[in-house]
Amino acid sequence: MRVTPQGLWCEAGDFFIDPVRAVPHAVITHGHSDHARPDHGAVLGTPETLAIMTQRMGEGRAGRSQQALGYGEGVVRNGVAIRLVPAGHVLGSAQVVLDWQGSRIVISGDYKRRLDPTCTLFEPVECDVFVTEATFALPVFRHPPADVEVGRLLDSVRLFPDRAHLVGVYALGKCQRLIALLRQAGWDRPIWLHGGLLAMCELYARHGIDLGDLRPVPMPAKRGAGGLLAGEIVLAPTGAEATPWVRRLAEPVICAASGWMRVRQRAKSKGVELPLIVSDHADWEELLQTVEEVRAPEVWVTHGRDDALVHAMGLRGVKGRALHLLGRGEEDEALEAPAPSGEAPGAEEMAAPAGAEREMGAGGADA
Amino acid sequence: MSLPAFAALLERLAFTPGRNAKLALLRQWFATQPDPDRGVGLAALTGELSLSAAKPALVRELAASRTDPVLFDLSYDYVGDLAETVALIWVPRAGVNAPPPSLAEVVEALEATPKSELPALIAGWLDTLDANGRLALIKLVTGGLRVGISARLAKTALAEWAGVEVAAVEEVWHGLTLPYLDLFAWLEKRGPQPDARDLPVFRPLMLAHPLEEADLAALDPAQHRAEWKWDGIRVQLSATGGGRRLWSRGAEDISSGFPEIIAAMEFRAVLDGELLVVREGEVAPFADLQQRLNRKIVSAKMQAAHPVGVRLYDILFDGDEDLRAAPFDERRARLEAWFARTKPARMDLSAQIAFGSVDQLSSIRDGARAAAIEGLMIKRADSPYVAGRVKGMWWKWKRAPLGVDAVLMYAQRGHGKRSSYYSDYTFGLWRPDGAGGQELVPIGKAYSGYTDQELLWLDRWIRNNTTARFGPVREVEKGLVLEVIFDAAQRSGRHKSGVALRFPRIARIRADKPAAEADRLATLEAMIDGVEIP
Numbered sequence: 001m002r003v004t005p006q007g008l009w010c011e012a013g014d015f016f017i018d019p020v021r022a023v024p025h026a027v028i029t030h031g032h033s034d035h036a037r038p039d040h041g042a043v044l045g046t047p048e049t050l051a052i053m054t055q056r057m058g059e060g061r062a063g064r065s066q067q068a069l070g071y072g073e074g075v076v077r078n079g080v081a082i083r084l085v086p087a088g089h090v091l092g093s094a095q096v097v098l099d100w101q102g103s104r105i106v107i108s109g110d111y112k113r114r115l116d117p118t119c120t121l122f123e124p125v126e127c128d129v130f131v132t133e134a135t136f137a138l139p140v141f142r143h144p145p146a147d148v149e150v151g152r153l154l155d156s157v158r159l160f161p162d163r164a165h166l167v168g169v170y171a172l173g174k175c176q177r178l179i180a181l182l183r184q185a186g187w188d189r190p191i192w193l194h195g196g197l198l199a200m201c202e203l204y205a206r207h208g209i210d211l212g213d214l215r216p217v218p219m220p221a222k223r224g225a226g227g228l229l230a231g232e233i234v235l236a237p238t239g240a241e242a243t244p245w246v247r248r249l250a251e252p253v254i255c256a257a258s259g260w261m262r263v264r265q266r267a268k269s270k271g272v273e274l275p276l277i278v279s280d281h282a283d284w285e286e287l288l289q290t291v292e293e294v295r296a297p298e299v300w301v302t303h304g305r306d307d308a309l310v311h312a313m314g315l316r317g318v319k320g321r322a323l324h325l326l327g328r329g330e331e332d333e334a335l336e337a338p339a340p341s342g343e344a345p346g347a348e349e350m351a352a353p354a355g356a357e358r359e360m361g362a363g364g365a366d367a
Numbered sequence: 368m369s370l371p372a373f374a375a376l377l378e379r380l381a382f383t384p385g386r387n388a389k390l391a392l393l394r395q396w397f398a399t400q401p402d403p404d405r406g407v408g409l410a411a412l413t414g415e416l417s418l419s420a421a422k423p424a425l426v427r428e429l430a431a432s433r434t435d436p437v438l439f440d441l442s443y444d445y446v447g448d449l450a451e452t453v454a455l456i457w458v459p460r461a462g463v464n465a466p467p468p469s470l471a472e473v474v475e476a477l478e479a480t481p482k483s484e485l486p487a488l489i490a491g492w493l494d495t496l497d498a499n500g501r502l503a504l505i506k507l508v509t510g511g512l513r514v515g516i517s518a519r520l521a522k523t524a525l526a527e528w529a530g531v532e533v534a535a536v537e538e539v540w541h542g543l544t545l546p547y548l549d550l551f552a553w554l555e556k557r558g559p560q561p562d563a564r565d566l567p568v569f570r571p572l573m574l575a576h577p578l579e580e581a582d583l584a585a586l587d588p589a590q591h592r593a594e595w596k597w598d599g600i601r602v603q604l605s606a607t608g609g610g611r612r613l614w615s616r617g618a619e620d621i622s623s624g625f626p627e628i629i630a631a632m633e634f635r636a637v638l639d640g641e642l643l644v645v646r647e648g649e650v651a652p653f654a655d656l657q658q659r660l661n662r663k664i665v666s667a668k669m670q671a672a673h674p675v676g677v678r679l680y681d682i683l684f685d686g687d688e689d690l691r692a693a694p695f696d697e698r699r700a701r702l703e704a705w706f707a708r709t710k711p712a713r714m715d716l717s718a719q720i721a722f723g724s725v726d727q728l729s730s731i732r733d734g735a736r737a738a739a740i741e742g743l744m745i746k747r748a749d750s751p752y753v754a755g756r757v758k759g760m761w762w763k764w765k766r767a768p769l770g771v772d773a774v775l776m777y778a779q780r781g782h783g784k785r786s787s788y789y790s791d792y793t794f795g796l797w798r799p800d801g802a803g804g805q806e807l808v809p810i811g812k813a814y815s816g817y818t819d820q821e822l823l824w825l826d827r828w829i830r831n832n833t834t835a836r837f838g839p840v841r842e843v844e845k846g847l848v849l850e851v852i853f854d855a856a857q858r859s860g861r862h863k864s865g866v867a868l869r870f871p872r873i874a875r876i877r878a879d880k881p882a883a884e885a886d887r888l889a890t891l892e893a894m895i896d897g898v899e900i901p
Contacts (some may be wrong), residue, residue: 138442139434140442140445142455142498156379159391160391242786246787262455263446271780273382273383273384275382305441307441308437311438312435
């Protein structure tokens with residue numbers, strides 16, 4: 001296993017895991033764009049991940065050939081046994097378990113440990129080397145229960161019935177999880193979606209995840225008119241609140257659902273009125289818990305706050321190594337970046353699903 | 368559960384930009400919290416409660432004793448705020464299942480606990496709270512609670528919740544003591560209105576409407592009185608058997624910043640006037656007075672360098688006699704008689720300006736160019752002294768603003784309702800660049816004055832003419848001229864241009880004017896009042 005400019009490379013098997021550039025053979029952990037890139041030769045992933053890639057990249061760009069591998073199924077390539085195990089991050093997300101000559105390495109991809117009605121729960125696999133993410137690897141990140149955060153959103157909807165609540169989310173994963181959490185909390189009204197979110201929700205529905213009554217945010221009756229969807233919950237890609245699209249909504253309460261909302265300065269700098277701490281990544285306790293459960297003597301950290309995690313593992317007698325993988329941990333940029341489609345003239349039309357998905361969904365990493 | 372509820376309120380207030388939304392949050396909180404906690408919370412919100420039982424270092428040590436030092440430093444470095452770092456990093460001791468404290472318990476226990484036992488007390492509380500609750504507690508016990516709302520807004524919410532006028536709350540406010548049980552009893556119609564007795568409480572001020580062209584016609588000279596509108600700060604002098612206070616327009620007690628005024632209040636009366644810096648009878652521009660504002664204590668040197676006085680224009684109480692229901696002319700006569708009788712130091716009377724017609728008044732206004740004069744005040748002769756801004760009683764007629772044609776340089780997205788609009792504009796004027804050409808230098812920032820239509824137009828222009836982006840800020844093509852108006856220009860060492868504008872706003876978009884024809888910095892410099900702001 002080697003770190004190369006393209007990403008993590010399994011030398012014996014001659015394939016890459018989540019490479020950042022096009023390669024002949026790639027194993028993909030999940031569909032977020034900082035892990036799944038277009039134009040690889042052969043792509044191996046879960047059926048859900050392959051479907052997500054095809055939808056986002058278009059036919060022909062999500063690998064010239066695709067090989068689907070369900071959770072728990074195995075395949076051998078050049079003597080390396082490959083198995084995919086649930087990572088609990090988003091629909092189809094998987095850890096890659098590699099067995100070769102009696103030793104085992106597990107590449108987690110991005111993961112969380114909490115129950116999520118829209119994807120399969122993380123399974124710890126004992127191994128010799130565990131390759132982990134570290135997005136929220138500081139002891140200040142301990143995510144509160146997601147249902148408490150959703151409760152805060154619903155309280156606010158009740159307190160401000162004359163305003164729309166606009167929640168900024170990532171198109172893949174966070175959007176669907178938040179909808180599912182709202183349904184669990186008893187919110188059975190229609191949930192209104194920005195055009196950039198519709199296609200992925202339909203894909204989830206095709207995979208059997210029921211998200212209830214979802215509707216596209218309508219066009220304003222007249223260009224520039226506002227006042228729509230008072231008392232309703234609207235989801236849009238992060239950044240849409242800064243575009244003219246938002247002006248159609250009734251005095252929206254700008255909310256954002258992200259693990260980064262834990263830190264006030266970050267939430268404030270985004271101009272968020274109601275920060276909701278809902279994350280699809282493991283928090284500090286869960287990272288340490290996972291390292292303990294997989295019982296690996298050596299842990300490699302792909303991206304994020306590797307300094308803190310490596311230090312904390314050292315205190316527990318686990319050898320840590322920071323890989324500094326390129327092209328990861330771009331969550332920061334994803335949050336900063338204003339949505340390009342809002343900026344163009346005629347941006348009022350951006351609710352059209354195809355265009356918006358292309359422009360707003362594709363660049364987003366997740367948090 | 369009251370400290371967590373208070374923490375949740377603070378959290379939402381900190382992120383809520385809109386006034387109406389803040390009021391709604393506050394009303395809900397008053398409606399749902401029990402006594403005495405809501406009183407303690409109200410005191411915290413209005414700045415009446417200041418605890419500083421614990422030093423930030425104590426809190427830091429508490430957290431350090433439970434955290435690895437390297438991890439603490441990495442976290443502090445990332446979060447940037449000590450209290451927040453501690454609140455987030457704190458891991459409650461296993462097995463703690465005591466309920467979180469109430470606000471009142473916290474305040475009471477802090478007073479009763481000897482210093483040596485404080486760390487254990489605070490640690491025990493931190494163990495019972497979640498991250499938001501811990502942050503609120505730490506800010507509370509270290510005296511670092513900054514709520515981000517004015518005391519006035521909290522009182523407004525209180526009044527709206529109870530269905531009374533905010534003036535009625537102001538009237539009783541300064542006679543109250545924590546935790547305001549009698550106030551809440553009165554607001555919930557369970558008790559009588561609290562009586563301020565003879566305390567020097569704040570009496571709600573009477574305010575003026577801006578005079579519009581259309582109002583001019585209805586102005587009968589025989590029925591109205593005029594005075595200069597001085598560019599100082601509005602104050603209320605309250606001297607009763609119970610003490611002396613100097614109140615600001617916002618009901619803030621500013622007595623300690625102006626001890627010489629308090630010393631001069633050798634009388635029993637409640638008076639309305641303008642606080643000014645006066646040297647040898649000449650009123651100095653506002654920038655001079657600014658040196659004295661927002662100071663808790665003031666040195667003798669400062670008092671000598673920026674001597675203050677009060678120009679009186681109304682009398683609310685003469686001794687114990689409440690004059691507020693009397694018409695203006697009668698109060699004015701009482702004020703003059705009181706002044707002649709009392710001869711207070713550091714005070715004079717605001718002169719009345721005789722006028723026979725609106726035209727004459729208009730030319731008087733246009734003739735006033737002294738920096739300390741903002742314009743005219745016009746008061747109806749028969750107006751009683753009533754709280755708030757009652758239409759048709761008092762008018763302010765500001766002198767015509769100054770203006771320049773400036774070039775738009777940067778634009779920033781607004782907040783709340785304006786978060787999808789580039790609504791804050793930085794503009795500049797031309798000056799020689801030292802190499803034979805001209806360069807733009809920023810002179811100020813404005814986010815008002817335009818209409819909704821103009822905002823839309825500007826937003827679109829900015830999006831289509833962006834040359835660079837810095838977070839929420841865009842640099843634009845130097846091609847759009849804005850007519851910027853302002854009340855005064857002052858010299859300033861803090862601004863690159865050397866000039867600071869007072870109340871700048873956008874008067875017009877001059878899309879017709881080429882940027883090269885915008886004004887030079889020298890044009891603005893000629894408008895400066897002549898007082899240095901360091």
